[in-house]
Amino acid sequence: MATVTPRPMSQEEKKVIFASSLGTVFEWYDFYLYGSLAPIIAKQFFTGLDAGSAFIFALLAFAAGFIVRPFGALVFGRLGDMIGRKYTFLVTILIMGLSTFIVGILPNYTTIGVAAPVILIALRLLQGLALGGEYGGAATYVAEHAPQGKRGAYTSWIQTTATLGLFLSLMVILGTRTMIGEAAFADWGWRVPFIVSILLLAVSVYIRLSMNESPAFTKMKAEGKTSKAPLSESFGQWKNLKIVILALIGLTAGQAVVWYSGQFYALFFLTQSLKVDGATANIMIAVSLVIGTPFFVIFGALSDKIGRKPIIMAGCLLAVVTYFPVFTALTKAANPDLAAAQAANKVTVTADPKECSFQFNPTGTAKFTSSCDVAKQALANASVSYDNAVSAPGTPATIAVGSTMIPSYSVKGLSADDAKTKAAEFKKALDDALKAAGYPAKADMAKFDKVTVIAILTYLVILVTMVYGPIAAMLVELFPTRIRYTSMSLPYHIGNGWFGGLLPTTAFAIVAQTGNMYNGLWYPVIIAGMTFVIGMLFVKETKDVDIYAND
Amino acid sequence: MWKIAVAFVVFAGLALFILSKGGDIDMSGEKHGADATHSAPASEAASAPASSASK
Numbered sequence: 001m002a003t004v005t006p007r008p009m010s011q012e013e014k015k016v017i018f019a020s021s022l023g024t025v026f027e028w029y030d031f032y033l034y035g036s037l038a039p040i041i042a043k044q045f046f047t048g049l050d051a052g053s054a055f056i057f058a059l060l061a062f063a064a065g066f067i068v069r070p071f072g073a074l075v076f077g078r079l080g081d082m083i084g085r086k087y088t089f090l091v092t093i094l095i096m097g098l099s100t101f102i103v104g105i106l107p108n109y110t111t112i113g114v115a116a117p118v119i120l121i122a123l124r125l126l127q128g129l130a131l132g133g134e135y136g137g138a139a140t141y142v143a144e145h146a147p148q149g150k151r152g153a154y155t156s157w158i159q160t161t162a163t164l165g166l167f168l169s170l171m172v173i174l175g176t177r178t179m180i181g182e183a184a185f186a187d188w189g190w191r192v193p194f195i196v197s198i199l200l201l202a203v204s205v206y207i208r209l210s211m212n213e214s215p216a217f218t219k220m221k222a223e224g225k226t227s228k229a230p231l232s233e234s235f236g237q238w239k240n241l242k243i244v245i246l247a248l249i250g251l252t253a254g255q256a257v258v259w260y261s262g263q264f265y266a267l268f269f270l271t272q273s274l275k276v277d278g279a280t281a282n283i284m285i286a287v288s289l290v291i292g293t294p295f296f297v298i299f300g301a302l303s304d305k306i307g308r309k310p311i312i313m314a315g316c317l318l319a320v321v322t323y324f325p326v327f328t329a330l331t332k333a334a335n336p337d338l339a340a341a342q343a344a345n346k347v348t349v350t351a352d353p354k355e356c357s358f359q360f361n362p363t364g365t366a367k368f369t370s371s372c373d374v375a376k377q378a379l380a381n382a383s384v385s386y387d388n389a390v391s392a393p394g395t396p397a398t399i400a401v402g403s404t405m406i407p408s409y410s411v412k413g414l415s416a417d418d419a420k421t422k423a424a425e426f427k428k429a430l431d432d433a434l435k436a437a438g439y440p441a442k443a444d445m446a447k448f449d450k451v452t453v454i455a456i457l458t459y460l461v462i463l464v465t466m467v468y469g470p471i472a473a474m475l476v477e478l479f480p481t482r483i484r485y486t487s488m489s490l491p492y493h494i495g496n497g498w499f500g501g502l503l504p505t506t507a508f509a510i511v512a513q514t515g516n517m518y519n520g521l522w523y524p525v526i527i528a529g530m531t532f533v534i535g536m537l538f539v540k541e542t543k544d545v546d547i548y549a550n551d
Numbered sequence: 552m553w554k555i556a557v558a559f560v561v562f563a564g565l566a567l568f569i570l571s572k573g574g575d576i577d578m579s580g581e582k583h584g585a586d587a588t589h590s591a592p593a594s595e596a597a598s599a600p601a602s603s604a605s606k
Contacts (some may be wrong), residue, residue, distance in 0.1 A: 030581075031580055031581045032580060032581075034580075034582060034587070035577050035578070035579055035581050036576050036577045036578070038577065038581075038582040038586060038587055041587070042589055045588075046589070054585075054588055054589070057588045058585040058587070058588045059584070061582075061583050061584055061588055062583045062587075064583070065581060065583040066583065117588075163563075164562070166578065167562060167563060167566035168566075170569060170576065170578070171565065171566055171569050173576060174569045174570065174572075174573030174576060175569060175573075178572065178573055267578060267579055268579060277575075278575040278577075279575045282570060282575070282576060282578050283567070283570060283571060285578065286566065286567055286570055287567065290563040290567065293563075294556075294559075362584065363583075363585060364583075364584035364585025364586050365584065501583070
């Protein structure tokens with residue numbers, strides 16, 4: 001074990017952290033832009049497409065997030081291990097930044113026709129590729145500059161950029177929208193957040209150009225010891241592949257679901273399940289992020305003292321044990337009328353089980369049209385807990401709210417107009433029955449307990465900081481310098497992209513299938529539980545690892 | 552360190568102020584699949600939500 005000599009952070013180290021974090025701020029800024037502006041971008045670029053083309057573009061948009069990023073981790077991880085960290089993550093930020101900027105000046109569908117969505121999707125794919133290499137580069141670069149015993153504290157700063165990126169995007173989008181008005185923003189103002197990102201890019205590139213290569217990589221290169229084939233060394237040899245797999249299922253999978261649950265699912269749950277208005281829910285989440293964000297650094301620094309593993313595993317365990325009671329408490333604090341209605345009124349869906357699908361729809365392109373699926377989706381959207389009963393084969397599904405029976409309908413074979421009429425009739429009948437049974441259409445803000453809601457959300461964010469604060473240091477320390485960039489990037493992106501990214505759609509499918517709005521939590525609970533067990537049994541503590549020992 | 556803390560508080564305070572004035576905005580992160588390419592709300596008839604956030 002190397003000896004640790006406590007000393008303050010040097011100017012050079014501060015610059016390293018700042019330069020690396022700017023790139024990840026960029027990532028997050030883009031991440032939120034493409035969320036907040038999605039309806040406008042869709043309208044500008046995709047509205048003229050026929051159904052077949054729209055389907056293909058939807059699949060490509062899905063690929064940009066879920067398939068291209070892990071591929072980018074391989075491409076840029078390999079480059080980073082062969083030619084160096086500095087130039088690789090200079091390239092990734094240039095690709096990311098220029099792609100964002102070009103979206104801001106790209107003519108829309110009305111101007112250049114189908115070329116517009118084609119170029120947009122190509123830019124998204126390119127951006128996804130670069131993004132796959134960005135985080136691994138930032139984490140590796142910072143960790144290789146950090147002194148032994150300080151890697152947790154130094155790399156944890158990178159994680160705080162998630163909050164900074166969100167706030168930056170909010171300020172630019174809302175600032176522009178407020179200044180020029182809603183109509184002008186939808187027409188041309190949406191381009192401003194993309195265009196101003198060029199400033200962030202210029203600063204990032206300028207600083208990154210002035211940085212030195214990581215000392216560990218420079219030494220290795222000088223000695224001619226860099227890997228000639230990082231991919232086969234990382235994934236073709238069981239000794240390392242085993243650690244990559246453990247890093248995925250024993251660390252990043254659990255980290256991802258805890259993170260998604262704490263920020264994105266909590267927001268979804270507040271607005272969609274508890275019917276809290278969007279603006280209030282946003283403020284609640286933002287306040288909890290402000291309170292929780294310093295804990296990234298606190299847990300990162302603490303991991304240098306007590307170890308990464310105990311903190312990450314404690315975060316996963318607390319998620320497993322407390323998610324159900326905590327989300328139940330959130331319902332009581334945010335929408336007590338809903339909690340009371342769920343407890344008092346029994347709702348039953350009677351359907352032929354053969355008609356009922358597991359409504360898992362990650363690309364958003366599937367349509368669930370049977371009477372059972374229509375009924376269950378309506379109830380899941382209304383946050384109604386229900387029991388399932390079996391009807392005779394071939395009979396349409398019905399919903400019983402107390403003594404009121406509402407027949408569901410199948411969309412199959414209906415014309416668009418008939419489907420619309422049927423949907424409106426069904427919705428009205430269901431809404432009336434639910435209203436009579438005490439289900440609120442919206443959360444009553446007079447009964448909304450702000451302090452408790454913020455306390456609960458802050459607790460969820462603190463769990464996020466426990467699993468996410470020390471993760472970069474731990475991933476870096478699991479792998480040797482010659483294949484570090486490649487080996488750590490892939491489990492990070494598969495863990496966060498697949499296990500985390502599929503959380504909303506999986507949780508919804510479970511809720512619709514089972515009839516209990518809390519059952520979506522089984523997904524993060526099971527994944528975090530798996531990570532806890534595998535991590536505890538097979539992942540070794542790394543805080544005292546000398547990351548240069550095998551160089 | 553105290554400079555960073557002050558900068559964070561000022562930055563976050565400004566963001567919260569703008570958020571409280573600016574109205575509703577989607578903070579659920581990047582959209583993929585049909586959510587990213589359809590301008591109409593995805594809650595038509597019987598379609599379940601696509602995966603909304605991934606990074």
